Each structure stands twice: as structure tokens, then as C-alpha cells.
Amino acid sequence: MKRTVLFLATNLAVVLVLSVVLNVLGLNRALMQQGIQVGPLLAFSFVVGFTGAIISLLISKPMAKWSTGARVIGEPANESEVWIVDTVRRLAITAGIGAPEVAIYEGDANAFATGAFKNSAMVAVSTGLLQSMNKEEAEAVLGHEIAHIANGDMVTMTLLQGVVNTFVVFFARVVGYFVDRTLFRSERGIGMGYYITVFACEILFGILASLIVAYFSRRREFRADAGSATYLGSPQPMIHALARLGGIAPGALPASIQTLGISGSPRGAMAWFASHPPLELRIAALQARRG
Numbered sequence: 381m382k383r384t385v386l387f388l389a390t391n392l393a394v395v396l397v398l399s400v401v402l403n404v405l406g407l408n409r410a411l412m413q414q415g416i417q418v419g420p421l422l423a424f425s426f427v428v429g430f431t432g433a434i435i436s437l438l439i440s441k442p443m444a445k446w447s448t449g450a451r452v453i454g455e456p457a458n459e460s461e462v463w464i465v466d467t468v469r470r471l472a473i474t475a476g477i478g479a480p481e482v483a484i485y486e487g488d489a490n491a492f493a494t495g496a497f498k499n500s501a502m503v504a505v506s507t508g509l510l511q512s513m514n515k516e517e518a519e520a521v522l523g524h525e526i527a528h529i530a531n532g533d534m535v536t537m538t539l540l541q542g543v544v545n546t547f548v549v550f551f552a553r554v555v556g557y558f559v560d561r562t563l564f565r566s567e568r569g570i571g572m573g574y575y576i577t578v579f580a581c582e583i584l585f586g587i588l589a590s591l592i593v594a595y596f597s598r599r600r601e602f603r604a605d606a607g608s609a610t611y612l613g614s615p616q617p618m619i620h621a622l623a624r625l626g627g628i629a630p631g632a633l634p635a636s637i638q639t640l641g642i643s644g645s646p647r648g649a650m651a652w653f654a655s656h657p658p659l660e661l662r663i664a665a666l667q668a669r670r671g
Contacts, residue, residue: 421553429546437538440494441502448503450483466502471523474611475530489513489628493525494534501529503624520608520617521624527607533600540596544589552581570659590653597655605662606669615666626659
């Protein structure tokens with residue numbers, strides 16, 4: 381309930397602050413002179429910005445099951461499944477959250493957590509990860525995923541995505557109006573210049589916005605690593621798990637849930653858009669914590 385209230389309050393605050401800034405800078409009057417009604421445009425941007433993000437969050441669990449073929453463990457069929465379910469439940473109790481669903485899917489080494497609500501989430505682990513890690517390392521990975529849930533990372537990232545979406549939609553249309561009126565000299569209504577500019581600005585601003593989202597996504601990985609270290613009483617298991625991941629090919633996840641995986645960090649210029657920091661930096665952060 382608290383996260384829902386915070387979610388709504390933050391988004392309303394964004395719209396309010398944007399409106400106040402426009403008024404203080406005198407941009408509100410300038411926009412109205414150009415035929416832009418700021419209030420309706422802000423409301424439109426808010427709805428468009430958050431609708432997709434909220435829907436994605438609400439359907440994240442069934443989409444993850446469908447896209448990976450994950451099988452939720454109802455009644456454990458073997459000793460390995462018993463261990464996974466018991467470990468996840470124990471970690472959830474330690475983290476103070478409701479026991480999430482536990483699922484297994486076929487694939488190379490990876491794991492993820494998803495779900496709209498902290499007490500009804502899902503942790504999924506690949507067969508490749510279970511085969512390539514010992515129990516201590518696998519437990520550390522499960523602790524990492526439980527930390528994501530306990531930290532409310534799915535809701536936080538949805539909130540952030542909605543905020544940046546709102547700014548992208550709003551400013552793309554503001555720029556579109558000005559370009560249409562000044563360069564294309566449209567005097568009545570809106571012309572092709574508006575649509576072309578909005579399309580181009582949404583791409584450009586969307587790229588800039590993705591840098592912001594990716595930065596915060598990387599920060600949450602450090603927090604989840606630290607959470608796993610706290611639950612297990614030592615950072616060493618997570619350090620070993622990350623080192624193990626560095627020596628094997630990471631399992632690919634569908635694009636819709638790629639940011640939820642345990643690892644994945646492009647090099648070079650694409651590192652700015654990476655959802656995960658390099659494994660060596662995560663290991664260094666845990667080693668510093670140990671010291």
C-alpha cells in the first residue's frame with residue numbers, strides 16, 4: 381500500500397513540478413501563445429507515459445513465464461526442486477516478504493525475479509545455472525533475486541520509466557509545436573512539421589531517457605548483491621557466484637525481461653545502456669564490503 385501511494389504521489393509531483401517550472405520561467409505563457417494548452421498536454425503526457433509502464437509491470441509475471449517457458453514448482457518432483465523451494469522460502473522470511481513463486485526454465489546460466497507486488501512475486505532460475513553452480517553459489521543468486529523483490533525494484537523501475545516517459549512525450553510535443561510554427565510556418569492547427577519533429581524527438585529523447593533508466597538499473601544490481609550478502613551473512617558466496625558467471629556464457633533472456641537477469645553487461649559505448657554493471661565491479665564492491 382505504501383509503495384502504491386508513493387508511486388502515485390511521485391508521479392503527481394512530477395507533473396506539478398513541471399507545471400510550476402513552466403510558469404516560473406514564463407514558458408507557460410509562451411506555450412499558450414503558440415497554441416499549446418499546458419494542462420491538457422501534461423495530463424496527456426502523464427497518461428501516455430505511465431500507461432505502458434504500469435501495464436508492463438502488471439503482466440510481467442505471466443509474460444516472463446510465457447517467454448521463457450518457466451515452470452512454476454507446485455509440488456517439488458525431486459531433491460533439487462525441494463532444495464530450491466526451501467531456500468527461496470527461507471530467504472524470503474529473512475527478507476521479510478511473502479514467499480514468491482519458484483520456477484525453473486530450460487536455458488543457460490541465468491535467473492530473474494519479477495512481479496508487480498512484493499508479496500506475490502516470482503523467482504525463476506535456469507537449469508544451466510543449477511548445473512554450473514554449487515549450492516552455496518546458487519543460494520547467493522537466489523538471495524540476489526529475493527533482494528530485488530524486497531527492495532521493490534520492479535515497482536521502482538516502473539515508476540522511473542513512467543517519469544522519463546512523461547518527460548519524453550511532453551517535451552517532444554513542445555518542440556514539435558515550436559518547430560512547426562517557426563520553421564514550417566503552420567498558422568492553423570498543426571502541420572507535417574509537428575508530426576515529423578515529434579517522431580524524431582521521441583526517438584532522441586527516448587535514447588537519452590534510456591541512459592537514465594540504465595544508470596539506476598545498474599545501481600539496483602549493487603544493492604541486490606549487498607542484500608544477498610546480508611541474507612547469507614557473508615559476501616563470499618555472492619563473490620563466488622559472480623566469479624562463476626564470469627567464466628561461463630550468460631544465458632540469454634527475452635528482450636522484455638532482459639534487465640531482470642542476474643548478469644549482462646555490454647562493453648564499449650553500449651555499456652552506457654547496460655542494465656547491469658560489469659561483474660568485476662560488482663565483485664569489487666562486495667570485496668570492499670567484506671573489508
